[in-house]
Amino acid sequence: MYIMSSIVAENYNSKAVVNLWPDFIDWSKRRQGENGFLKKTLEKNKVNSVFDSCLGDGCDSIYLLKEGFDVTSNDFDLEFIKKAQENARKENVKLNISSFDWRELGRHYDKESFDAVLCLGNSLTYLFCKKDQLNTLRQFYKILKKDGILVIDERNYQYFLDEKDEILKGNFRYSGKFVYCGKKVHAYPIKIEKNRVVMEYSDKNKKNKGNLVLYPFRRNEMKKLLAEAGFKKIQQFSDYKKEFNPDADFYIYVCRK
Numbered sequence: 001m002y003i004m005s006s007i008v009a010e011n012y013n014s015k016a017v018v019n020l021w022p023d024f025i026d027w028s029k030r031r032q033g034e035n036g037f038l039k040k041t042l043e044k045n046k047v048n049s050v051f052d053s054c055l056g057d058g059c060d061s062i063y064l065l066k067e068g069f070d071v072t073s074n075d076f077d078l079e080f081i082k083k084a085q086e087n088a089r090k091e092n093v094k095l096n097i098s099s100f101d102w103r104e105l106g107r108h109y110d111k112e113s114f115d116a117v118l119c120l121g122n123s124l125t126y127l128f129c130k131k132d133q134l135n136t137l138r139q140f141y142k143i144l145k146k147d148g149i150l151v152i153d154e155r156n157y158q159y160f161l162d163e164k165d166e167i168l169k170g171n172f173r174y175s176g177k178f179v180y181c182g183k184k185v186h187a188y189p190i191k192i193e194k195n196r197v198v199m200e201y202s203d204k205n206k207k208n209k210g211n212l213v214l215y216p217f218r219r220n221e222m223k224k225l226l227a228e229a230g231f232k233k234i235q236q237f238s239d240y241k242k243e244f245n246p247d248a249d250f251y252i253y254v255c256r257k
């Protein structure tokens with residue numbers, strides 16, 4: 001049974017986006033791209049219980065369940081939950097699902113419930129105002145045990161903002177090696193503004209298409225929010241390497257409570 005959130009979301013995933021998602025991320029290529037980063041990070045931090053805050057199509061939750069972690073999977077989108085359940089059946093695993101909006105997690109989970117919280121696949125970008133972003137990070141902080149970790153990522157939106165004109169002319173630089181790795185479905189920015197980016201997702205022959213409107217974090221903006229939410233030690237990785245690379249596709253943060 002799902003208990004639905006009372007907050008009205010401003011950004012829904014269309015059915016088209018949900019159906020394109022598995023081919024957009026390519027599960028096995030995502031694992032190749034991160035090369036054990038997630039599992040090693042969780043093991044190094046002695047994590048057992050994981051709260052995957054944004055289940056999506058189940059790619060990371062199903063992988064971690066198979067690796068023996070105790071995973072609770074959350075998403076506020078019932079279409080994505082259905083897709084994840086379909087995938088879990090195929091993969092012979094059982095998901096433990098909740099359907100709460102991040103902004104009210106603390107009302108549904110006790111303080112200090114999990115060893116790790118995941119917010120992966122460039123997800124915080126679904127929220128547009130600082131108040132909601134910060135509130136979400138504070139909810140994650142609250143449900144983490146003492147010394148627990150948040151693993152969160154973001155796209156390199158600074159590149160989108162800096163190279164807007166070139167990108168909109170069709171010269172979009174993207175390696176396709178990390179996080180979103182599929183070859184059958186691609187995503188291109190079709191609008192880039194200071195406070196919103198519109199991404200178009202389509203398969204090769206453009207038969208199936210969907211859009212998402214996302215918030216483009218500026219360089220260091222997410223890092224500052226993480227500190228403001230109370231996280232003490234924040235380690236930044238660029239495409240999973242422990243360095244700062246201005247040309248990376250993704251930044252990943254491992255943050256300790």
Ligand SMILES: C[S@@+](CC[C@H](N)C(=O)[O-])C[C@H]1O[C@@H](n2cnc3c(N)ncnc32)[C@H](O)[C@@H]1O
Pocket residue numbers: 009013025053054055056057059060074075076077080100101102103119120121122123126127
């Ligand atoms: C970009 S997708 C990433 C999905 C998955 N984690 C991955 O890596 O492929 C973002 C996910 O976050 C979920 N989401 C967005 N805002 C949310 C919120 N406020 N509360 C709960 N889930 C949310 C969306 O429904 C969607 O499934």
